Amino acid sequence: xxxxxxxxxxxxxxxxxxxxxxxxxxxxxxxxxxxxxxxxx
Numbered sequence: 001x002x003x004x005x006x007x008x009x010x011x012x013x014x015x016x017x018x019x020x021x022x023x024x025x026x027x028x029x030x031x032x033x034x035x036x037x038x039x040x041x
């Protein structure tokens with residue numbers, strides 16, 4: 001994963017992939033909950 005000119009290396013191999021997937025899923029869930037709380041009728 002590259003951010004600008006710096007290379008960010010998470011855990012190599014499967015652990016890194018799984019970590020990124022879990023983080024994305026958690027972020028989506030958190031965002032959905034926050035949006036629902038903000039835009040409640």
